[in-house]
Amino acid sequence: xxxxxxxxxxxxxxxxxxxxxxxxxxxxxxxxxxxxxxxxxxxxxxxxxxxxxxxxxxxxxxxxxxxxxxxxxxxxxxxxxxxxxxxxxxxxxxxxxxxxxxxxxxxxxxxxxxxxxxxxxxxxxxxxxxxxxxxxxxxxxxxxxxxxxxxxxxxxxxxxxxxxxxxxxxxxxxxxxxxxxxxxxxxxxxxxxxxxxxxxxxxxxxxxxxxxxxxxxxxxxxxxxxxxxxxxxxxxxxxxxxxxxxxx
Numbered sequence: 001x002x003x004x005x006x007x008x009x010x011x012x013x014x015x016x017x018x019x020x021x022x023x024x025x026x027x028x029x030x031x032x033x034x035x036x037x038x039x040x041x042x043x044x045x046x047x048x049x050x051x052x053x054x055x056x057x058x059x060x061x062x063x064x065x066x067x068x069x070x071x072x073x074x075x076x077x078x079x080x081x082x083x084x085x086x087x088x089x090x091x092x093x094x095x096x097x098x099x100x101x102x103x104x105x106x107x108x109x110x111x112x113x114x115x116x117x118x119x120x121x122x123x124x125x126x127x128x129x130x131x132x133x134x135x136x137x138x139x140x141x142x143x144x145x146x147x148x149x150x151x152x153x154x155x156x157x158x159x160x161x162x163x164x165x166x167x168x169x170x171x172x173x174x175x176x177x178x179x180x181x182x183x184x185x186x187x188x189x190x191x192x193x194x195x196x197x198x199x200x201x202x203x204x205x206x207x208x209x210x211x212x213x214x215x216x217x218x219x220x221x222x223x224x225x226x227x228x229x230x231x232x233x234x235x236x237x238x239x240x241x242x243x244x245x246x247x248x
Contacts, residue, residue, distance in 0.1 A: 064157070070112060
């Protein structure tokens with residue numbers, strides 16, 4: 001029994017010695033790594049931003065057009081709006097606009113209420129508004145579509161918005177411009193600080209914006225023509241933030 005106890009105790013003793021040795025080795029390794037990291041020189045960087053822009057010629061237009069009808073009864077207002085919109089849509093389609101490029105964007109029915117002090121509200125009629133969004137893919141037909149729709153009875157023009165069907169090429173141009181400008185800023189700052197620009201550490205892009213010029217919202221109840229339409233040009237822009245290493 002005593003012999004067995006001595007053997008067990010010996011094994012335990014060896015295990016403790018091995019465990020202590022392992023812990024000591026791990027502690028020395030961690031200490032060595034920490035010392036090596038502390039001896040590494042701090043990387044110096046410079047962060048800059050640049051905004052790139054590209055000009056695009058619009059190749060499509062989106063028109064918000066429709067009718068607004070006021071009538072004494074809901075049935076009458078609904079029927080007048082339906083009849084008027086049927087004529088407007090027929091006139092627009094006659095200009096070569098595909099039916100799939102016309103979509104109802106708003107249809108509202110509201111009571112017309114007369115408020116008098118000391119009296120309950122009195123409904124005197126109803127207003128029906130039916131608005132469609134029309135995409136015109138032939139820029140030469142934009143003015144014709146507007147004139148046709150308004151000539152057929154549309155009395156609401158919510159705006160004409162110009163855009164490009166595929167902005168990818170212009171977005172890439174804007175990105176290239178943004179990177180060039182950010183790099184130029186980094187080089188100018190580095191030169192002023194007496195250092196040089198090293199490799200790129202990171203590049204981050206912000207939102208790509210495509211502002212669309214548009215006319216104001218107008219009601220054209222007394223106008224038979226929308227007049228000439230000038231699409232102009234669009235500016236697509238993007239912003240990048242770049243981090244460079246600085247070297248001596």
